[in-house]
Amino acid sequence: MALGLLLVRLLMVAAVVAGGLPRRADAGGLAVGFYNKSCPQAEDLALAEMRDIVEKDKTLAPALLRFMFHDCFVRGCDGSIMLVSRNGTGERDALPSHGLRGYGEIERIKAKLEQACPLTVSCADIIVMAARDAVYLSDGPRYAVETGRRDGKVSAAFDANNDVPPPSSNIVDLKTYFSVKSLGWKDLVVLSGSHTIGWTQCSTFAGDRLYNYSGRGVQDPSLNKKYAADLRQACEAGVPDDETVVAMDPVSPYTFDLAYYHDVYNDTGLFLSDQALLDDQWTREYVAQMAAAASPDEYFRDYAVAMTNMGRIEVLTGDSGEIRKVCGAYVD
Ligand code: HEM
Structure with a gap:
């Protein structure tokens, strides 16, 4: 076997052992502590709201964890799951969003952050913080989250139907759904x-x-x-x-x-x-x-x-997208 080919095969095996397929090594414009200057209390305020939410209804912790999955797998982590379609053709209306809960809670955290730091913290980041806090408040780890996402303006049921794996998926389907989002077998499991x-x-x-x-x-x-x-x-x-x-x-x-x-x-x-x-x-x-x-x-x-890998899917940063006042804005 030619040396070049051997090297490629060795690299591929190493990639599989390491957890899958090509991943972006960088955070694509995201950073831990992105709001340190612009809204230093953002993560504390979000956690305090989540504490109150979960104390009143423990079932909202898993609901808000699932929420991030559905936001990130559909057009990236851009808060588009929150948008409300006037003609019922948005992500919210798609079959995979059936049973999804947490819309009101994300809006509630957003309102709190709007009071403290108007037009600063994106809905996309609030969804990621809420998922992290949901895990923590369920006795899981509290890890550092990257922030700096901006919000998308497009929401289509079609994308959700295409990109969210159904529970009937076999392993080949699952690995495909994940690899399309640059996630490997380790992220999946x-x-x-x-x-x-x-x-x-x-x-x-x-x-x-x-x-x-x-x-x-x-x-x-x-x-x-x-x-x-x-x-x-x-x-x-x-x-x-x-x-x-x-x-x-x-x-x-x-x-x-x-x-x-x-x-x-x-x-x-x-x-x-x-x-x-x-x-x-x-x-x-x-x-x-x-x-x-x-x-x-x-x-x-x-x-x-x-x-962290899932939180990097197709994010909008810098001048892309927007910071909305209300997450559940109406779109056509
Ligand atoms: C691997 C592919 C996945 C499939 C096929 C899948 C499918 C589902 C389905 C069908 C439900 C039940 C929804 C309902 O009955 O209302 C569910 C619930 C849930 N999923 Fe997944 N899911 C997957 C990956 C994920 C990921 C990546 C996360 C989070 C990072 C996640 C978090 C959750 C949580 C926490 C619930 C419980 C929600 C609740 O109690 O309200 N899932 N999932």
Whole structure:
């Protein structure tokens, strides 16, 4: 084999071992402490609001963590998930946004920051800070967030339908959805661990996993039998149930811990997309390693890196985009 080709192959293997595919090494105009001069109290004020929000309703912590995923995967982390389409064709109206909560809470934090520092802190950054604080307030790590994003002005349901992976995704689909956003297998397996907190509706998974796996009218054979029996009790067959919710990690749904990896490793991950992490050598090894880990420290470090990577997706910085007064502005 020619030396050049060998070198390329070695580099590719190194990239896979390191967690995937080409990533931008720089923060693309973002910086930790971007508001240190213009609004030094921004992060403290946001945390204080989040504390109050989560104290009143603990289910809003997972909701606001998921919110960042949906903002960042659709046209980048630009706050466009907040925009309201007059004709019902915005990101909010798309199928993947179904069940998304947190719009009012992001607006509430924005109002607080507008009082303190008018037209300074973007909605996109508030979403990223709220997700970080949601993890922290669920006993997870508190990592430093990069800020300096500006807000986009476009919101299209089409983009959300295209770019948010559905829970029925297999491992090839998942890796593709992530690599399109410059995220690798490690980001995928680490960020999927966010499903260690939160709830979902029966309608999201009951078909795929309990009653009509692969369109064959049967239960998913890879799902743990005892767990499946419990889920069948909660989610009745043949009822398109948007009302009943089940915890995605039944052991500790309010605590950001390693339980997700125990669940997935023991075939009690809820979605096909969770179970699918066992179908790839690298993600499977990571699941096994975290399921056996005595402490969450390494996972928490990995999580901070992966969230930072997700927070860099297609950001608007410098003179691009805008800083809005209200996040949920109307667009056509
Ligand atoms: C890997 C691909 C992913 C898929 C297919 C996926 C899919 C889903 C689905 C279908 C729900 C349930 C929504 C509902 O029933 O209302 C959900 C909930 C959730 N997702 Fe994901 N997700 C993925 C990645 C992520 C990422 C990257 C994060 C955060 C960084 C995340 C955080 C959450 C959280 C915290 C919840 C619970 C929300 C709540 O309790 O309100 N997910 N996810």
